[in-house]
Amino acid sequence: MPPSKPRSPAPLYEQIRQLIVAALAAGEWRPGDALPSEAALAQRFGASPGTVRRAMDELAAEHIVERRQGSGTFVPTHAAPRQQFRFLRLVADDEAEGFTRELLGCRRLRASAEVARALGLRTSEPVIEVRRLLHRRGRPVVLDELWLAERHFEGLTAEVMARHPGTLYALFETRFGVHMVRAEEKLRAVAATPEAAQLLQVSPGEPLLSVERLAFTYGDRPVELRRGLYYTSSDHYRNELN
Structure with a gap:
């Protein structure tokens, strides 16, 4: 204790x-x-x-x-309705419904130098890579790629995610005991690559919003690196400055 x-x-x-x-x-x-x-x-x-x-x-x-x-x-929980999308700031310009999720892949691999540095890991330490699409209005609006240290999320698989009805952060809380308390983000405009364009159903070279997020648990320990490509034709990215 x-x-x-x-x-x-x-x-x-x-x-x-x-x-x-x-x-x-x-x-x-x-x-x-x-x-x-x-x-x-x-x-x-x-x-x-x-x-x-x-x-x-x-x-x-x-x-x-x-x-x-x-x-x-x-203690806040990402399972609560008001907290489910605490770190997802893509807001609809109309009264569109929330997001649905499509898992593209979940695999174990060795951390690249960049991922290891961000998460405070040894180079080549095992990580879990997750790729998915978020849909709204029947079309994809976010392409997400994220990396997690396997030592904190051992047993995370595509099947585990498919069985969980809530958000990933709620799953991380309930199954792995990892609670995300804050995040740092970097935003920039990018042109859609051919692969991203195909997945997001846009033209190659179309402008997208790139959001790189590093999420931390208690003790300011980084546990997730996430990169998202946002299609913002009918949405905007909201941030509140206090």
Whole structure:
């Protein structure tokens, strides 16, 4: 179990924030669970309720915990309807329905130098590569390629993904105990290659939005590298700046 008393020179609220993150990473509270009250946490860490509240404020601002009015504080889960597409920012210009998924492939291979560097792996360490299409309005709008360290997702197969009705991040939570808490993205415009054009049903050379995402779990540990090509003729990519 993670230590229950702060032991570093950092401000006390930051020490408590780190201890709560360590407890989450160790699985003491699972996605969807309610956290103890601030009074209970204050007793656990030997701190004032105000100090614990500040630590919880920091965690809520980072989306590591979720406050629900009148209910308490919870560990967010990608299985919840409001969280399912938290990291997918392609928004319909009309009232189109959500996405359907088409799996193109799932295979085990050795990490390239680029993938290994992004995920903090040894070069040639085993990774799982997933390719899929996301459809909306009966046509493909996103071509996704993603890489995951096999050591964290051992047993992930096309059959496992086909049987899971929800999002990949919800599957990662429930089956592999890996919860994505934040992501970094790089966006740029690219021209559709012949292969991408065929899969997305566009002309070769047509402009697409390229989104490269590195997703992190607790402790700022990178666990997924994803590259997506977005067809945005009837959609836009939304970002909120706070």
